[in-house]
Amino acid sequence: MQLYNSLSRKVEEFKPINPPHVGMYTCGPTVYSYPTIGNYRTYVTSDLLLRTLKFLGYETKYVMNLTDVGHLTGDNSGDADTGEDRLEKASKKENKTAWDIAKFYGDDFVNSLSKLNIEKPDIIAKATDHIDDQIKLIEVLEKKKLTYKISDGIYFDTVAFEKQTGEKYGEMSNLDQIKEGARVEPNPQKKNPRDFALWKFSPKDEKRQMEWESPWGTGFPGWHIECSAMSMKYLGEQFDIHAGGEDLRSTHHPNEIAQSEGATGKIPFVKYWVHGAFLTVDGGRMGKSLGNAYTLHDVEEKGFDDLDLRYFYFTGHYRKQLNFTWEALSAAQAALNKLKLQVQNLRSQEERNSLSEEKLSKVDAYRKEFTDAISDDLNMPQALAVVWEVLKSNIPSEDKYDLIMDFDEVLGLELNKEVTQKEIPQEIKDLMQKREELRKSGNYEEADKIRDEIIQKGYTVNDDKSS
Numbered sequence: 001m002q003l004y005n006s007l008s009r010k011v012e013e014f015k016p017i018n019p020p021h022v023g024m025y026t027c028g029p030t031v032y033s034y035p036t037i038g039n040y041r042t043y044v045t046s047d048l049l050l051r052t053l054k055f056l057g058y059e060t061k062y063v064m065n066l067t068d069v070g071h072l073t074g075d076n077s078g079d080a081d082t083g084e085d086r087l088e089k090a091s092k093k094e095n096k097t098a099w100d101i102a103k104f105y106g107d108d109f110v111n112s113l114s115k116l117n118i119e120k121p122d123i124i125a126k127a128t129d130h131i132d133d134q135i136k137l138i139e140v141l142e143k144k145k146l147t148y149k150i151s152d153g154i155y156f157d158t159v160a161f162e163k164q165t166g167e168k169y170g171e172m173s174n175l176d177q178i179k180e181g182a183r184v185e186p187n188p189q190k191k192n193p194r195d196f197a198l199w200k201f202s203p204k205d206e207k208r209q210m211e212w213e214s215p216w217g218t219g220f221p222g223w224h225i226e227c228s229a230m231s232m233k234y235l236g237e238q239f240d241i242h243a244g245g246e247d248l249r250s251t252h253h254p255n256e257i258a259q260s261e262g263a264t265g266k267i268p269f270v271k272y273w274v275h276g277a278f279l280t281v282d283g284g285r286m287g288k289s290l291g292n293a294y295t296l297h298d299v300e301e302k303g304f305d306d307l308d309l310r311y312f313y314f315t316g317h318y319r320k321q322l323n324f325t326w327e328a329l330s331a332a333q334a335a336l337n338k339l340k341l342q343v344q345n346l347r348s349q350e351e352r353n354s355l356s357e358e359k360l361s362k363v364d365a366y367r368k369e370f371t372d373a374i375s376d377d378l379n380m381p382q383a384l385a386v387v388w389e390v391l392k393s394n395i396p397s398e399d400k401y402d403l404i405m406d407f408d409e410v411l412g413l414e415l416n417k418e419v420t421q422k423e424i425p426q427e428i429k430d431l432m433q434k435r436e437e438l439r440k441s442g443n444y445e446e447a448d449k450i451r452d453e454i455i456q457k458g459y460t461v462n463d464d465k466s467s
């Protein structure tokens, strides 16, 4: 399998550390609100990678975290370690405890995975359940003299890390400022602008809802340390794949690398770093303040099936930005329904042909084409094209069905399920009426053409053979 690795900035042949086992970790959501359809693009990409690995015969162990503490509002704009804790902020806004906020949105996320056919990770690890692991890891870093204390917390010393390991901090980052350490820095106490918090002290004049005792004082972990602590706990000090959205490439992931490699001295911490490009909406950024940070609930309210969204994600390559519009989702819905109907029709068709040598080799060729597409850095537009080709081909229906059901192990589109009920547009109603009239007047040939047209548009026709 060929996979783009952000670490080398190249497409590489995927070679796991200990085949056929593959350890994979994805940075999960910060559970302070409903995840957006942008977040879900990232999780579907990880799911696709996981399913592809399984399809290719690897044995996977998949871990995802839930960030339920310590992710500050400044983190995503590059000002790590500043701002308010997202959970505490949401707690004030919604008038619930931070624990209730985390439980509510964490549960919503985990329950939503199955709606999108995202396979449940083998381990879903909450940051608040792993405070001790994080403290222990910070202690290891402290012993190695990779930390220092300032007034608001314990920080990671990136210069000491470079001296000790001979590695360059932030090699993988796509932010030049990170590498050069030239960011505008709000905290003058830090030795170097690139240094980041491992443990933050609770403010002296305020009792936080989420805070813990530690060797350094009461406080809470920095956002980055949880992923190093939990991924190494469940996958070992070195493992195969670490995934997330492209924004994490700038600071969160370089910080994870520095913490983990600093603590263990084992390089590389992770062999392949996989980053999915962002979802945009109507050609621009998606944001809560812009009113376009759509959630799965918005998608469902508009009458879509969540799997329409999954199909939509596959219409673009994961390393290219994908632009969401409701029209594009409708087009994905129509395509998915058409696909499902054709698969359903395959099941009802009686087999007339036996599998000739020629057709048998075609089945193998299509299987190879599909496998090649997904193995080519998860080329889903190409993989979908192969599915459509199979349907158009002259191989026997039964074999088409079996082949497409195999492909659905990766696609996860439930192609053998009934098309979901939806509002029938006027255009289709008109076509149905026209067909009925043609049938009544005995013009079956024309009526059949209209039947095909209706199916082409993604709708089922109930055929009553007696009339």
Ligand code: AMP
Pocket (backbone or CB within 6 Å): 027, 028, 029, 030, 031, 037, 038, 039, 040, 041, 042, 067, 244, 245, 246, 247, 248, 276, 277, 278, 279, 280, 286
């Ligand atoms: P967060 O909840 O902010 O920690 O984000 C959870 C995951 O979603 C991270 O991997 C982000 O990189 C990813 N993400 C955030 N916004 C988008 C977006 N618009 N498109 C795709 N992925 C996103």
Ligand code: ZN
Pocket (backbone or CB within 6 Å): 026, 027, 028, 227, 252
């Ligand atoms: Zn992470």
